[in-house]
Amino acid sequence: METADIMTVHPEQTGRRRRGRLIAVAAIAGLGALAAVYGVVGASRNAGEPMCRQALDLARRIGPLAHGEVAAVKLTDEARKVPTLVFNDAAGQPKSLADWTGRTVLLNLWATWCVPCRKEMPALDALQEKLGSPDFDVVAVNIDTRNLDKPKNWLRDVGIGHLAYYSDSTAQVFQDLKTVGKAIGMPTTLLIDRNGCEIASLAGPAEWASDDGLKLVTAALGR
Secondary structure, eight states, X not given: OHHHHHHOOOHHXXXXXXXXXXXXXXXXXXXXXXXXXXXXXXXXXXXXXXXGHHHHHHHHHHGGGOOGGGTTOEEOSSOOBOOOOEEEETTSOEEEGGGGTTSEEEEEEEOTTOHHHHHHHHHHHHHHHHHOBTTEEEEEEEOOOSOTTHHHHHHHHTTOOSSOOEEOTTOHXXXXXXXXXXXXXXXXXXXXXXXXXXXXXXXXXXXXXXHHHHHHHHHHTTO
């Protein structure tokens, strides 16, 4: 009798269990609806910016060339426009990436206190000498915030003669790229297409004027 009493399921207990199942089903359905909504949002976000799909396709095509001296270059996996970065030219006049619309750009952020930056600069200068044209430009932006004559003097002393001088003494360009996850240290380099869309990025230095570097950049130019 005691066993039978323990195993008996009272109607009130059955009702509670049914209500519990209904609540669970409703909760699952609600989560499914939320997942569907967030899935749509995620899909839309992953689609990226339509004007940058060409850059994404280009990145996929030239990806195999990111090896050897430029093995650390990361080709973009998203159709993404680079932020509007503002800096100054050698005369102190404001410039922005929009000024290079229609031209492929290798944007490089550097500073005199950054040893890898200084070591990389001759390679960037040589890249500009070899490939610089109305279709391509190396835009090296100095972000020293003190002793503002030092970067110009250093470039002159080491014989950098093919790069135009650009600077941002506030280092805001670095912060703007850091905000979108594109700057984690120095030097920072981005390869940008004619529409201002990211093709590739690199955290750290590279031998840009090496055969590997030249092949990668030349392919990005469609040559």
